[in-house]
Amino acid sequence: MGEVVATAQLAAELDTAATAVHRIGELAGVVAFAASGALVAIRKRFDVFGMVVIAAATALGGGILRDLLVGRTPPAAFTDLTYLCAAVLTALVLFFVAPPRRLVNGPMEVADAIGLGLFSVTGTVIAYSANAGAPTAALLGMTTAIGGGVIRDVLSGEVPSVLRPDQDLYAVPALCGATATALLLHFGLYYAWTGLLAALGAITFRLLAHRYQWHAPLARHARE
Amino acid sequence: MGEVVATAQLAAELDTAATAVHRIGELAGVVAFAASGALVAIRKRFDVFGMVVIAAATALGGGILRDLLVGRTPPAAFTDLTYLCAAVLTALVLFFVAPPRRLVNGPMEVADAIGLGLFSVTGTVIAYSANAGAPTAALLGMTTAIGGGVIRDVLSGEVPSVLRPDQDLYAVPALCGATATALLLHFGLYYAWTGLLAALGAITFRLLAHRYQWHAPLARHARE
Amino acid sequence: MGEVVATAQLAAELDTAATAVHRIGELAGVVAFAASGALVAIRKRFDVFGMVVIAAATALGGGILRDLLVGRTPPAAFTDLTYLCAAVLTALVLFFVAPPRRLVNGPMEVADAIGLGLFSVTGTVIAYSANAGAPTAALLGMTTAIGGGVIRDVLSGEVPSVLRPDQDLYAVPALCGATATALLLHFGLYYAWTGLLAALGAITFRLLAHRYQWHAPLARHARE
Numbered sequence: 001m002g003e004v005v006a007t008a009q010l011a012a013e014l015d016t017a018a019t020a021v022h023r024i025g026e027l028a029g030v031v032a033f034a035a036s037g038a039l040v041a042i043r044k045r046f047d048v049f050g051m052v053v054i055a056a057a058t059a060l061g062g063g064i065l066r067d068l069l070v071g072r073t074p075p076a077a078f079t080d081l082t083y084l085c086a087a088v089l090t091a092l093v094l095f096f097v098a099p100p101r102r103l104v105n106g107p108m109e110v111a112d113a114i115g116l117g118l119f120s121v122t123g124t125v126i127a128y129s130a131n132a133g134a135p136t137a138a139l140l141g142m143t144t145a146i147g148g149g150v151i152r153d154v155l156s157g158e159v160p161s162v163l164r165p166d167q168d169l170y171a172v173p174a175l176c177g178a179t180a181t182a183l184l185l186h187f188g189l190y191y192a193w194t195g196l197l198a199a200l201g202a203i204t205f206r207l208l209a210h211r212y213q214w215h216a217p218l219a220r221h222a223r224e
Numbered sequence: 225m226g227e228v229v230a231t232a233q234l235a236a237e238l239d240t241a242a243t244a245v246h247r248i249g250e251l252a253g254v255v256a257f258a259a260s261g262a263l264v265a266i267r268k269r270f271d272v273f274g275m276v277v278i279a280a281a282t283a284l285g286g287g288i289l290r291d292l293l294v295g296r297t298p299p300a301a302f303t304d305l306t307y308l309c310a311a312v313l314t315a316l317v318l319f320f321v322a323p324p325r326r327l328v329n330g331p332m333e334v335a336d337a338i339g340l341g342l343f344s345v346t347g348t349v350i351a352y353s354a355n356a357g358a359p360t361a362a363l364l365g366m367t368t369a370i371g372g373g374v375i376r377d378v379l380s381g382e383v384p385s386v387l388r389p390d391q392d393l394y395a396v397p398a399l400c401g402a403t404a405t406a407l408l409l410h411f412g413l414y415y416a417w418t419g420l421l422a423a424l425g426a427i428t429f430r431l432l433a434h435r436y437q438w439h440a441p442l443a444r445h446a447r448e
Numbered sequence: 449m450g451e452v453v454a455t456a457q458l459a460a461e462l463d464t465a466a467t468a469v470h471r472i473g474e475l476a477g478v479v480a481f482a483a484s485g486a487l488v489a490i491r492k493r494f495d496v497f498g499m500v501v502i503a504a505a506t507a508l509g510g511g512i513l514r515d516l517l518v519g520r521t522p523p524a525a526f527t528d529l530t531y532l533c534a535a536v537l538t539a540l541v542l543f544f545v546a547p548p549r550r551l552v553n554g555p556m557e558v559a560d561a562i563g564l565g566l567f568s569v570t571g572t573v574i575a576y577s578a579n580a581g582a583p584t585a586a587l588l589g590m591t592t593a594i595g596g597g598v599i600r601d602v603l604s605g606e607v608p609s610v611l612r613p614d615q616d617l618y619a620v621p622a623l624c625g626a627t628a629t630a631l632l633l634h635f636g637l638y639y640a641w642t643g644l645l646a647a648l649g650a651i652t653f654r655l656l657a658h659r660y661q662w663h664a665p666l667a668r669h670a671r672e
Contacts, residue, residue: 071519139526165494
């Protein structure tokens with residue numbers, strides 16, 4: 001019972017003090033992920049409709065998966081259309097305006113890392129609010145953060161980039177952010193600023209992994 | 225409250241006056257979609273079991289996805305087995321009898337368009353009856369109509385045909401039919417005949433798009 | 449009402465007399481499926497994280513799908529972490545220790561068949577306990593048994609092996625085990641030992657199909 005109250009308080013905390021930061025952060029994540037989906041669609045030579053679908057699936061797919069897994073139906077992405085509109089707008093802007101090449105890689109990686117970090121924290125909080133235990137919430141938080149990219153790649157006919165060995169660490173930072181958030185929630189230490197710290201940690205980890213090309217090891221016998 | 229009553233009335237309306245038309249239409253859609261799945265399976269040289277699985281996934285997958293998203297579990301496709309039986313029978317008929325080549329393209333396109341149009345309307349109505357708002361219901365209606373084909377293509381190891389740029393407009397007619405239905409429902413103008421009109425509009429749009437090869441545009445910078 | 453009581457009794461029966469056998473069986477299935485996923489990941493040259501993800505998805509994916517379809521959220525795989533730990537451990541062992549080649553094929557096939565048989569029975573029982581009718585429960589039992597392998601193959605960018613015509617019968621033994629279990633449940637004849645018999649039947653069928661290369665037929669007109 002006390003835990004349910006604490007969870008409600010926590011959700012309220014999130015809804016008031018942190019609202020602005022949180023919502024701006026989530027929108028930034030949606031825009032970044034939508035842009036990554038739209039750029040893949042352009043590379044695959046999909047038409048404008050395909051761009052919109054892939055952008056929306058990338059930006060919203062992780063959250064939809066999380067909501068299905070915790071039984072929150074219909075998923076928030078279908079009821080609060082702000083995020084869908086942001087994803088569609090992002091795809092349409094990229095349809096009409098080719099982004100300068102130097103803007104695609106650097107800032108895009110930063111934005112994508114921001115989305116990854118924020119989604120791993122907010123996904124964990126939402127799963128925990130839906131009465132998932134702390135370890136379950138951490139797993140669902142990681143799923144929220146990486147799920148959209150997996151759906152993007154499966155729909156584009158590619159092996160998900162989080163699984164490819166030429167990809168630097170991507171899911172591990174998300175798992176760290178989600179685990180930190182779940183620990184904070186479990187020990188009653190989750191506040192707006194500790195949540196932001198967890199997100200910042202995940203974002204920094206991801207950017208360092210990208211900058212210094214950190215890879216997870218292959219099985220020794222596979223390399224031979 | 226009044227909306228809930230209206231929704232119940234609407235569902236009742238659908239269950240009585242429109243039952244025969246509706247059910248025949250849905251069965252026609254299931255058979256058409258199952259046939260399209262079975263033909264893809266034959267082209268991919270799957271065995272009879274693979275044909276049945278792909279046919280069932282194509283015909284029922286969109287509805288299963290919709291039911292999961294609105295929280296209607298188990299999905300109708302698992303509880304009312306009429307549709308599953310229709311899909312399996314269709315696959316078995318195509319296993320034993322090669323369809324004449326001239327029957328594959330023309331009539332198949334018409335049947336597929338009928339399925340697309342009817343599913344976009346019935347999917348929207350079912351989502352709306354499950355208390356999804358009108359925009360959500362329209363999105364879920366489109367999902368119902370195109371979801372089966374996406375599952376068919378992912379399982380066959382192909383990029384979903386709705387995303388491929390060489391494909392004429394397919395999802396857009398479904399979205400139009402679903403949007404029209406959602407507007408009718410929202411303004412209390414949904415009757416058996418207006419629903420049928422919406423379906424007919426979507427079907428006509430799809431057939432014209434196929435006949436005159438209407439394509440959605442590519443991003444200009446992708447074409448270069 | 450009587451059916452609900454019978455179902456509760458049945459679940460209780462399963463929870464007491466059969467617990468040890470059942471749980472050991474399920475763990476064996478999880479380990480076998482996780483190993484099959486990890487071996488595919490090694491062949492695809494995924495890194496250690498990819499191995500863990502594919503192993504977990506293969507071992508737990510079928511059950512997660514079943515739980516989503518019967519509305520049991522969050523799925524058991526997210527709340528009882530024993531199975532996830534078993535899958536992760538299996539992947540890590542295979543990361544550090546290359547299995548001797550002669551161990552990969554023979555015993556692996558036996559373990560995989562054990563997993564297939566046990567999952568087809570336990571999946572059906574769990575779906576039936578969640579008030580799915582007998583035919584629905586059988587379909588969901590088969591889904592539990594083969595779903596993990598389908599997810600493994602889609603994530604690895606391959607056509608699901610249950611659909612490929614060069615694959616000997618795999619889904620049909622699972623369907624037989626699930627159907628037998630559903631019949632036992634429907635007629636009130638399900639006990640620990642009859643359930644085990646159904647599982648053994650499915651396992652034997654699968655091993656014979658593998659040993660004697662039983663294939664489902666292709667459509668005659670596809671072979672020409």
